[in-house]
Amino acid sequence: MTQHSDDSGQTDADLASVGRQLRALRRRRGWSLQQLSERAGVSFGLISQLERGLGNPSFTAMHRIASALNVPLPTLLEGDRDAAVVRAEERALLPVPADEPPAQQVVRELLTPRSSALLQLIRSTLPPGFSNEGRPYRHLGTECVTVVSGRLLVVHGDTRCELGEGDSMTYGCSVPHWWANAASTPTVVLGAVTPFET
Template identity: 65%
Template sequence: MDAEKDAAELEIGALGAALRVERQRQGLSVQELSRRSGVSFGLISQLERGLGNPSFQSLHRLAVALGVGLSKLFSGLGGDAMIVRADERFHIPNSPETPAAQQVVRELLTPRGQSSLQVIRSTLPPGFSNEGQPFRHLGTESVTVEQGSLLVVHGDRRVELGVGDTMTYGCSQPHWWANAHSGTTVVFGAVSPFEV
């Protein structure tokens, strides 16, 4: 019985980690996810800490609010924990309120269950800017421009990055990006939950 309990706790912990990664990747606070899903703040917080016994209905509401299928939320619990094939990349959904011309294609290059490091390839359309919704969360981010140019605003600092340039910054400071190129800009970003 203890082995079953331990296995269940591990699975809930992995599910909670996958939920937290997805929520943070979309730039949502626990409060915002609670509002969107109708699931209580306390239950989400508890689940992200690997605690509790969430109902199927609560998990389904969370998946819908995040714009992912429930099976995708669970997919971080299995499979090869080391490899993401090019045709199996998870596409991080845009907020439903994002205008079509501002939608970014975000591909997760690391396994979905990975919580200590995420690598994301972002394709920014011409004119993209998230100045009106800057990000602020725990962690450290490092971004490298593969194509085009990127304006990064971190607190009061504004930096324009060209092809091959990299910038690393703490994420607890409000930050936002803008495509500083007339065409598409492609950026590789690595995010760790640890702030340096």
């Protein structure tokens, strides 16, 4: 007697995961359901159903939604998986401008999956003499940095703080901020960034 496996439970879980990812991406941009509906050219009801883990969306509709959110379609379809492993040898290196002088060439390793839209963990190795005072960072989100080794100067708006090994600092990223290596040796920093401002 042939047995047929019922994978509807897994399908429901996958759709619910996609719905949670869609809601998070929409909220990250500060859009209402109606705004996303208008930008994507799909019905309000479809998006509402998707976010609740319901419905049977077409490929075209999913592609339009991903395009409106400015994310690759796989990022939307992967959903918010419970666990993902990035092996040490598989870390993605973030690009460094080719014309940067050696003292400005920070090695940035992405420790979270490339598809993660809600959290990034980056290991930065700052060479002696590094400073981006002339080009401060400013973007949406909240960041927490922890010094693994060396010393890090963080300037956030009018606040200047020097961090030593094991010290952490959390700040809103919409305020201009910059780093400098305050040690004579390389400084290693772990930085966790989320798109939400606290």
